[in-house]
Amino acid sequence: MTGSDRLPLEGCRVINFGWVFAGPYLATMLGDLGAEVIKVETRSRIDSMRLSPDNLDRDPDRDPWFHSGVRNQLSVTLDMDQPKSIPIIKNLVKISDIVVENFSPKVLKQHDLGYESLKEINPGIIMISLPATGHYGPLRDAQTYGPSLTGLAGIDGLVGYRGERVLGLQQAYADVNSALHGAFYALAALHYRKRTGKGQFIDMAQLEAVISIAGEGIMEYTMNGNILGTLGNRYPTMCPHNNYRCSGEDKWISIGVKTEEEWQGLCQAMGNPSWTQDAGFADKYSRLKNQEELDRLINEWTSGFDYYELTSLLQEHGVAAVPCLDTEARFFDPHLQKRQTYLEVEHPLTGVDFIANTAWRLSDNPTRIRHRSPLLGEHNSYVLKDLLGMSDEDIAQLTEEKVVY
């Protein structure tokens, strides 16, 4: 193999103004790829990723979510509300390539750190902004949490048992989605700059990025005026297509059947019970029509099985089936373990942490945790002194004044 120690984004510096949590997730992806990421944060307004509901110690340096979601980043504490911090931040931007942020649109501008200002000090800078609804438009200043954005985008309305009330995804799917799309757009902009020398500003409204992945639902309406409601686990070209009960408490197996061959495989795995010969299940069209009854019968069969045993049996018969794993089960799953889905990292305050690996695997550049999640302000000296050449006296003075804070 050509195995290289040099990571793809080595030599690229990223300033991360982002906080809970699209921005930090985006910045972590760039950090995992080798960029030097500097998270600019402050004790006067602690990033709530450091004080999430799962942080039982209520110590900003011991948050499990932060430990997983913000690694391969350095931390410098500078309080933007202190005017003296602004020239320091600008000096940092001057020696950087990418700026990531997800504040409300007006925040950075109020601090003279909007794209127009940053472009003046560094024309090649790439700024990627992930506001909820974008930098212009009537909803620009709307305050929204990630889970509500999938409501606003038309996705939550599809989540619920078929024909029943809306339940929603109950997760900040929009944040993760825009972090991922944002990482792609930031790299596309970097690619563009390599060829043209030009930096740019990217306004990625989380609302829009999340509508982009609901194309099928949008086209249902724009082509036919068809407005989808709660869908349950159904999909129009697959049947059976559901999660079925297995033995044990709250254990389920996912089964998806697309082809006739897979249906035959399922029937065989079930021992060809006589009901599978009923006219109501004779072909895909009939099965789609009688799906509720079909699901009931399959549930009767699956509920006696352990979900892993059933997975092996069904896969042997060419049927797409795997268990619905919860937090604990994922940790011990042999496949996820073998693929190093969770990485063991040492942390000075919490001991051994397990954190999520990167979403992809590059054959030549496996993910390395070069920096575990940073303590608040852990890299002040590196950033202010080594990178910006500030003197110990100045730093002490600014610390005293709570500019470095």
Added chain:
Amino acid sequence: MTGLKVVEWAEFIAGPYCGKLLADLGAEVIKIEKPGCGDEARQRGPFPGNIPDPEKSGLFLYLNTNKQGITLNVETATGKGILEELLRSADILIEDHPPAWNEEMGLSYEDLRQLNPSLIVVSITAFGQTGPYRDYRGYAINSSALGGQSVCAGEPGREPLTPPLCLGHYQSGAAGATAAMAAIFARDSNGHGQQVDISEAQVWATLHTGNQESSFIMHGMKRMRWGHRTPGVYPYTILPCKDGFMSMIAIQGYQWKRFLELMGGGEVPEWYSSEPRYQDRRELSLKYADEMDEKLAPWLSSHTKTEIYRECLDKRVPFAPVRNIEEVVNDDHLKVREYFVQVEHPVAGEFTYPGAPGKCSETPWAICSPAPTLGQHNEEVYCQRLGYTRQDLADLRMGGAI
């Protein structure tokens, strides 16, 4: 991304979405489809007037803008030879085949690396290129199950809900496009291509649910599904109103107070402020959530989504309506931002499509050409790019290669 040459040998959603992200920013994407039926998404629809037609599937049309489409039967020796010819001059291959099948065909990453050492191969499958489930069959419902997303949605005791519309496929496609760009940068510095291994289950298990493992190891906490709400703080819920549902989340106390004031006509209602049990919002979420839902119901059910949202925007309460697709497509905000685009397709006609996921000040995002009809660019690609004659093309067609 002008100049970047991509071959997309993938179908349905994940691979094509990866190709679309690159194509819409200017990469040159050649899409390979099976002769005859083509990409599976062509069968899915939605179709105008609900009349199935492989050239009019909304899902296919959306996912394949800005691509050149050719037909190629890679299972014939000639077809395989043509694929190899295309890959010799390509930068990126996007593929979604079972790894064992690729090996059998002599088209594994190792084989392709020998063919073109600088080629970047993006392989997107449900469970990835390695590990005990590598050869398992898996659809979107399966990857979201293994990756832990499914158990997070639905009601306790009832079956978990997989995300609608195969959303995981879009996530794995976007992860593939991002990692492909990283591989391009690596290649810029060392000249070598590499394989990008995307397991959709792993995308869920890392990006979406991965942080749960840290909480599990640190504190033994598990994330489950709780129906229309998430415990920890109240409100973090979806509740019915007069004409639909409102998504109501207030993490900060002042946001909740603003809503109570809004509801009480300027003051926090007496039934709330005088009840000590309601004052700790964590307790409220764990013990009295049903009770509180009922207390809010009369006010919510006498107001529409639009009325509530207008008030919330005005008073800076971070609640939002659960909108249906019609409301999304006709939203004024998105109109001002010109998010949706009109695309004219020679067979299907003109329809509204979702637009760019982000607005770039320099890199152009544009729909320059609609999705290809089946084999639309055979002549362009085979004759003009690969140098076959029209007679060759006729022979290839007769021979079942294209």
